[in-house]
Amino acid sequence: MPPIISVRNLDKVYASGFHALRDVSLDIRRGEILALLGPNGAGKTTLISIICGIVRASSGTVTVDGHDIVRDYRAARAKIGLVPQELSTDTFEKVWATLRFSRGLFGxxxxxxxxxxxxxxxxxxDKRDSKIMTLSGGMKRRVLIAKALAHEPSILFLDxxxxxxxxxxxxxxxxxxxxxRDEGATIILTTHYIEEAEEMADRIGVIAKGELVVVEDKATLMRKLGRKQLTLSLREPLERVPDVLADQPLELAQDGHALVYTFDTQTEETGIAALLKRLAEQGIDFKDLHSSESSLEDIFVGLVHGKPQQAAA
Structure with a gap:
C-alpha cells in the first residue's frame, strides 16, 4: 500500500537563521506506530508541526493520505489528530463543550x-462538566488527547x-x-522515554541536528546495531591477549582476570563456538561466563553521538 504520509526533501530554516530540518525524507506506513527519537532541539516538533500544517517548510513537500498539506490543507488536516507538547487549551471552557467544538471544527x-x-x-x-481551568495538569493532558480524538482521525501525532x-x-x-492501532489508525509519537518506544513502536526514527539519521523496523534496528558481549572469567589471569587470537574482537580486563568478546546476532552461534574452541587449544580455561546486550537507549546514544555501540551491563 502507498504510505499514508510521504515527506520529501523537507528543509526548514527559521528567520533567525536556525536550520531546524535538513533534507528530511520519510514514508510513514498506514497502520503503524512510528516513534521519533532525538535530543531536545533535534527537529522532532518542527517535523510534526510541518506535517500538521502549523509551520510552513522552507522547501520540500508533504502529502497526507494523498493530499498535499499546502494545496489541500483542509482535507489533509482533517485526517490528523495532534496532541501537542504544551498544555494549551480553552481554560474557561468545560470539557464536554471543548470536545464538541473540536469535532465541529472538522465538519x-x-x-x-x-x-x-x-x-x-x-x-x-466524571469531569465532563468541569471547567478545564479547575483540572490538574494530568487531567488537562487527558483533555488534549480527547480533543485530538474528537473528530475520529486516522492519523494521531503524540508529541x-x-x-x-x-x-x-x-x-x-x-x-x-x-x-x-488495532482499529487501523497510524500513530506517530515523539518521546524521551526510550523504553516506551522500545515497547510500543513498530519502527524507530532517530533525528539529530535536523537530519533523519535512521528509520528502521525496531527488530531490524536492534539486530543491525545492537551489540552483545560475552564475559569470560578466567581461572588464571593473562598479561595480554595471545597473538594467535588477535583477529578476534577480544578485550582483556584491566586486572587480567576476564576476557570480553563483542559480537552481533549474525555471528553469535558460530563465533562463540569457534572462540571457545580456540581458547581451549591455547590452554585458556574459564570458570564462569555471562552475556549482556545493548538496549535501544545504547543504540540511540550511539547514533546521535556517532559512537560505536557498547553492550549494557
Whole structure:
C-alpha cells in the first residue's frame, strides 16, 4: 500500500537563521506506530508541526493520505489528530463543550456516543462538566488527547505525550494507542522515554541536528546495531591477549582476570563456538561466563553521538 504520509526533501530554516530540518525524507506506513527519537532541539516538533500544517517548510513537500498539506490543507488536516507538547487549551471552557467544538471544527456531525467513549477511556467522564481551568495538569493532558480524538482521525501525532504525567495516565494512553492501532489508525509519537518506544513502536526514527539519521523496523534496528558481549572469567589471569587470537574482537580486563568478546546476532552461534574452541587449544580455561546486550537507549546514544555501540551491563 502507498504510505499514508510521504515527506520529501523537507528543509526548514527559521528567520533567525536556525536550520531546524535538513533534507528530511520519510514514508510513514498506514497502520503503524512510528516513534521519533532525538535530543531536545533535534527537529522532532518542527517535523510534526510541518506535517500538521502549523509551520510552513522552507522547501520540500508533504502529502497526507494523498493530499498535499499546502494545496489541500483542509482535507489533509482533517485526517490528523495532534496532541501537542504544551498544555494549551480553552481554560474557561468545560470539557464536554471543548470536545464538541473540536469535532465541529472538522465538519463532523455531532456524535455524543463517540465523545462519551473517548472521555470514558481517558477517565474523564466524571469531569465532563468541569471547567478545564479547575483540572490538574494530568487531567488537562487527558483533555488534549480527547480533543485530538474528537473528530475520529486516522492519523494521531503524540508529541512528548507522557512527559511529566503520572503512571496511571501513561498506562491509559498506551492502552488507547494499542486499541487505535488495532482499529487501523497510524500513530506517530515523539518521546524521551526510550523504553516506551522500545515497547510500543513498530519502527524507530532517530533525528539529530535536523537530519533523519535512521528509520528502521525496531527488530531490524536492534539486530543491525545492537551489540552483545560475552564475559569470560578466567581461572588464571593473562598479561595480554595471545597473538594467535588477535583477529578476534577480544578485550582483556584491566586486572587480567576476564576476557570480553563483542559480537552481533549474525555471528553469535558460530563465533562463540569457534572462540571457545580456540581458547581451549591455547590452554585458556574459564570458570564462569555471562552475556549482556545493548538496549535501544545504547543504540540511540550511539547514533546521535556517532559512537560505536557498547553492550549494557
Amino acid at each position: 463532523k456531525a455531532p456524535d455524543p456516543a463517540h465523545l462519551e467513549k473517548v472521555l470514558r477511556e481517558l477517565s474523564l467522564w 512528548e505525550p507522557t512527559a511529566g504525567v503520572d503512571v496511571e495516565l501513561r498506562h491509559d494512553m498506551w492502552r488507547m494507542v494499542r486499541r487505535l
